[in-house]
Amino acid sequence: MLDRSFIRVDWPQAETTPLFGIRPLGEGTGDAESLFSYFLRVAHEHRLTPRNLVDAVLRDVIPLVPPLQGWRIGWGWDKDAGRDMLSGGSVTQKWVRVLAAATGQAGLEASTLIALSGHVSGDLLAPGARVCLQCLAEDSAKGTLPYGRLLWRLKAVTCCPAHRSHLVEPACGRGEALVRAQFGRVKLAGVCNQCGSVGHRCFESQSTEATFEEIWRAKQCQRMIGALPQIAASDPRAVPQCIKRHCDRPGALTSLALRSGATLSVLSRWMNNPHARLSFDQLLDICGVEGLELATLLQGRLEASREPGGPVEPARVRRKLAPVDHQAVKAALEDAVRSGESVTQVAERLRVDIATLARHKSLYKQVREATRQKQNAAMQARQDEAVHAAETAALRLARQNRPITHRNARKIGMASYPSETPAAILSMIRIGLGDRTLAYPPLAYRMGEPLLKKIEAAVQRVSAATGGGQERLPLQYR
Ligand SMILES: [Zn+2]
Ligand SMILES: [Zn+2]
Incomplete structure (x- = not known):
């Protein structure tokens, strides 16, 4: 203790x-x-x-x-x-x-990234470890152990701002380790956890040169990481207020939205609703097109970027929609009612979004209803087929005086894995026939009333065909 x-x-x-x-x-x-x-x-x-x-x-x-x-x-x-x-x-x-x-x-x-959690929304982290091999080599040259930079974990950062090359996801270059697997591995940032090579020197990777935009973003993020303690101490609301001041000329906000790939409604909500947060990537894009310094903006100060060059094109580019041909949309929807195509399929084929289709209210509803009926019929057919397969197997086994088990059913040709519907229905038939040793299969809890009724009917048919000597159990669920 x-x-x-x-x-x-x-x-x-x-x-x-x-x-x-x-x-x-x-x-x-x-x-x-x-x-x-x-x-x-x-x-x-x-x-x-x-x-x-x-x-x-x-x-x-x-x-x-x-x-x-x-x-x-x-x-x-x-x-x-x-x-x-x-x-x-x-x-x-x-x-x-x-x-x-x-x-x-x-x-x-x-x-x-605690300091940013109040300031921006969205997932800021890249999924795995990434490194700059040259930075790690410099660590080693200084006689210290290499270490993992917080900067390298940011999703928005794709390159090393110092070495201007892309970050890499390190993998061991010595192939599969046969021994020392799992337990003997070194777990240290910047060290290969397969072979223990310090600085991932086992990993042969050509460094590829980053673009101007990528380096610009990485440098912005690097200065932001250095300022995290000050950002943590500043009021998140000051950030939208800053941009509001920056855009106080008429039309300036609309212009900013257009250039930075933001939606005007998202920007104005962010400025007027005290709880609204902008995504980190969006904020970085705004800094890019306006030439603003991210690190100071997050502290509520409007300063020009310390990085020369720009403006930097936004990384998040809005999809441009072509003008919609509503005659074609109408014709496609009319076709779909007959052919059974779904609204999603129509939207994909015409390259329009669902909202565009929904403007043709009555046709849209008809297509949805036709799809629903088609799906329902297909589901009924699948259910009938599964009940039929299980019932046929149960009947044959009962006539042969063999236990109605999944293993036996497979031996006589029922093609179903234990987790699949026919196998679950077979278990339900056994329970219905009076087998108290069996637990309800997990799928049973998702079976609706109509399917349970079909199984119940199958149980009655099997029971009648085989003499029905046993007490039948009601098929209850939950
Ligand atoms: Zn580097
Ligand atoms: Zn290695």
Whole structure:
């Protein structure tokens, strides 16, 4: 059991923490270490595996930190290269708290995207680990262990702003590791977890040159990462107010919406509704076309981008719709009523959206109704076929005096896997015939009244054909 005394945050003198203190690398700069990389490094420095660190230390620390009470670190805590530790959601805050308590280090939230969670909406993280091999090589050249930058985890960042080449998803270049699999692997950011090569030197990858736009975005994001502590301390509402001031000329907002690929209604809602948030990518696009500095905008200050060049074209380009030929739409809908084509199919064929079709109200309704009937008929036919297959198998087995089991049914030719409908119906027939040893198959809970009635009828037919000696059980569900 751990000593409670270390939990105090403003300790007056040196206190005991279960782990000795290490600071995140690159603190306060655009190259700040990600919390996941920091966590892996803390484990490594203590000669613990990441799993040991969680199981042997952090799980004991949690009960001592009041805001974490009731939190349990689930089994998938490191999934997607530590997404939970970085994303900025409530779980990220818990990771910051538990690591702060275990290491005695404050300010770890600057290694996560917590600061942005109040300012923007949307998922900011790339799904997996990405690295700049040249940055890792420079780490090694300095005689330090390479580490994972928070910047590299941002979805909006596709290249290294310093080396102007695309980030890569590292894979081991030495092929399948036969031994040391799973348990002996090194888990450290910037180190190959298959062969242990520091800086992923086993990974041969041609660095490809990034475009001007990509580098511009990466540099904006890099300066933003360096400013995360200041962003965290500033009021999120100041951001839309800034843009509102920026667009106070008549027509300026419409113009901004057009150029940045935003919807005017989304922009005005963002400015007028205190709870509305703009997506991070949209904000970055606005900075791009207006030549604004993202890091200061997020702090509520309107400043020109420190990056020369521009304007930078938005990454999110709105789909341009061709003018709609409503005569053709009407004719296609009339055809669809007869042919049974669905509205989705018509929309795809004519390259228009569903809303355009829906403007032809009455025809649209007819097509929907025809589709519904067609789907219903197809479903009825599938059900009848499945009941028929199960009933035929049950009858044959009963006549042969063999137990009505799925295995026997397959032996006489019923083609159905245990998870499929005919197999489930066969189980229902057995239950209906009086077998109390069988549990309802999972599919039974999704069967509607009409199908249950069909099965009930099949049970009666099987029972009658075989003499029906047994007591029948009602087929109930739930
Ligand atoms: Zn680099
Ligand atoms: Zn390797």
